[in-house]
Amino acid sequence: MCRYAETPYKVHYVCLPCRRSNKHPWDGARHLCPSCRAPMVFAGHDFAAPRRRDSSGWAAVAAVLTAGLRYEGFETCGCGHEPKFRPRTRAQVRHRRRIADRNGVPIADALASRDPYDVT
Secondary structure, eight states: OOGGGGSOOEEEEEETTTTEEEEEEOSSOOOBOTTTOOBOEEEETTOOOOOTTOHHHHHHHHHHHHTTOOOOOOOTTSSSOOOOOOOOSHHHHHHHHHHHHHHTOOHHHHHHOSSGGGOO
C-alpha cells in the first residue's frame, strides 16, 4: 500500500493582494486571509510562493491562477509526483500571451506549456 495515501496533505492557498500564502487542509471550506480577511485562492499542492517584494513573480502567479490553472503535479496516491511547468516571471507570461493571441490558442494552454511554440 502507498504510504502517501495514509496522510492527508495540506494545500496552498494564496491571497494575491497581500502576497501571502498559507497551507490549510483540503476540505473545501472557504479560507480567509489572516491580514485582509478576503477569501484566499486555492493554488495547489506544488505552489512555491515568490518573495513578497518580487512583483514580477506575483504577477506571474496572478496570471496563472486567474487563467484557471493550479500548481499541481500531485496524484491521489502521491506516488507519481512531477510538478507541471508554470511561468515564474512577468516576461514569461507576456511572451506566452503574445504567442497565444498570435496563434489563437487558449491562454491557459499557453501558460501551461514549457515551450510556448509547441502549443498549436
